[in-house]
Amino acid sequence: MRSREPRPMRPTWVLLRKDLLLERRAPESVPAMVLFSITTFVLFHFGLGRDEVEGSLAAGVLLVTILFAAILGINRLFVSEQAEGGFDAVLLAPIDRTALFLSKAMALFLFLTLVELVAVPAFAILLLGPSPWDALGGLVVVLALVNGALALVGALVSALAIRTRSRDLIVPMIGLPLLVPALIAASRSCAPLLAEGGASWPAAKWLAVLALYDLVFGLLAYAVFDFLLED
């Protein structure tokens, strides 16, 4: 047991630690997302009837799979809070309520990164034509931005949906259209990376659009999140 007095951790870290501990203790989101991704690659193989994909088709397959896997994670984000009446625990604590939003967004970001650590290599082995090695640098940047978009929009939509009746319907119904611009920018950035002739750095404007999307929706979600918790 740690003897020294715990540094008063910022509430966001306290909540994030709890979420990671919960996921480690009873893993449900990450394994489900990983298995879902790999199954989707198999489905794409048979659906498209192609052994290998490259360029914009490869970008599309990878990103659509990650998007739908993320929807699974987003659906489960606030379930632990809702089940135990946990929202009250956070609402009663003397903390800034948007810490809950930040901690959930970071948790989802980490989960998505974990999933991609397995899903992207699987994608490279199963479906990707050109070798992924030289595209790796670009992929990391684009996927980081995509994870940011999925985490921020996902956390907000999950909070919006969790206390309604048809919650697991509301998340995909609202989340997917909201994420379309992010998907457009991401697939246009990934296409040159996975191109047949060899990876080339994505056009700066698409990375800018992705970054702008993260920024705008991050700030907006941060501003309106409190209203979802009030009663």
Place this chain on the structure above:
Amino acid sequence: MNPLALLAAAPAVPYEKAGRFVAAAFIVLFACVLIYVAIMATKLQRLERDLSELNRALDEQERAKAAASAADEPPVGAEAS
């Protein structure tokens, strides 16, 4: 420029292939607006029915009140009328 001349000078409206699409576009606009008006019309009917029901209820209450006040008036009032 009297209206008749204006009409005469108007370009002929081509009704073969192209014209039909333009007409379709305008019809869609009107169709949606009219559907909306129809929905509002049904709501208007329901409002009208509620209102008449309320009026009937008000009449009954007034009749009941009038009857009640007539009943407990002392006999003196009765002879005087």
Place this chain on the structure above:
Amino acid sequence: MDAAPAIELRGVSRRYGERWALRDLSVTVPSGQTLVVFGPNGAGKSTLLRLLASLLRPHGGEVTVLGESLPRREWAVRGRIGLLAHDALLYRDLSARENLRFHARLHKQPAARVEELLERTRLTGRADDPVRTLSKGLLQRVAVCRTILHDPPLLLLDEPRANLDPAATALIEPLIGRESGRTRVVTSHDPVGGLAEADLALGLRDGRAALLAPAGEVDVVAVEALYR
């Protein structure tokens, strides 16, 4: 305890759609005293507790808790209120110790406080088993620890003794009972037991204060009348 009353409600009401959950309620509870709230289900007891805990905003009237007017200064009362409701507010997959550690960090309390409370409620034996494996009685004890972890001056207890055996009740009495010296608002369905521990009695019926008087002047019959 400062002289100002812990709780002051003037004409407080709370609406749920067109129905009034609480209607024009005026109560003053001096600090250190216990208010016991009686009333059938759906009379507004839980609504009153959540309103006092700043979890619900009033739709009318003024609410002053621990000298702070809600909802304007609701952040000032956060962390100074202990709410023990039907939900235990504990994560089923975490152990009792991990849960309490989490709440301690949220309220900036030292870990030693958690260990002290675990010993006082004799939970150290089961402290590391996931909460979902605990019986209802043990779960209630962990919830009591969570409620007073941050030493709140005001306790809001929703039928605290539900599913507790006499031994467990004796254990938690010094923590959340009268002798804890805190201002307490307790909801109860047991007229005899409730009146015994009350300084002030409030009877709620359809969101209104059907009965409000010092506990001494209220007899059991009047309380039972509420439920008919």
Place this chain on the structure above:
Amino acid sequence: MYGKGLRALTLATLVALTATFALVVFWAPNDADQGFIQKIFYVHVPVAIVTLVAYVVGGIFAFKQLRTDDRKWDVRSYVVIHIALIFNVVGLLTGAIWAKASWGHWWVWDEPTLVSFLIVFLLYATYQPLRFSIEDPERQARYASVFAVIAGAFVPLNFMAVRMASSLVHPRTFATAEGGLPGEMMFVFLVSLVAMSLLFWLLVKYEITQKNVTWQIRALRRRLLGDDAVAPIGRSAAPTIAPEAAKPLGQRPRVSYENSPEARSRGPEEIAT
């Protein structure tokens, strides 16, 4: 009191609409390359503009509802978005007709306004199911407002992303690069835009008046026949509580802070965001 401007507005809309159609059919010159088909543009683009502007206005009303917690903003936000959704359908249909007329098939993916229109429609189509899935009217208003604010900010961003993604096939209606529109066309376009805006405003005012009448009759029934005669409100996507009955809670403190001890000693002022 909502309905007082209704008659004047209806007349104005009537005049504007008939003027538009008369001008479009009889007066507007045929476009050089597209010929008569180009006339659909006088319906499709104004409706598209009114829809997108209406979504953003719905977002602004929703933001005001969140700030002041006054339910009349929720009613306005709901009605504006509700009518904008109808205009969105009209925009999509006329856009598809135009695509069929000028490019031969009903849907063209290279056409940015049409594609972004579909995405925005898919998003806002979830507005009413979201409202329907929340019972408590208070929370319904607040959650719907959060959605409207987010979706309102989404509309311009989506339009930009889709426009960048598709090669520019759509004739630039007012791009100055090719000299834009000759005088007459621009004039007819503006008249049509005014007409569509008036039509939108008319329908919004019409619906708000209708809702208000419904609430007044409900209140009247309650006063006349007592509480039990009033049918309990079923679940509905639309706001069901009259704004007057739901007295606003007034300004709510938007105070963020690290933790209570410092906050209390510092006594932060209310931050009006």
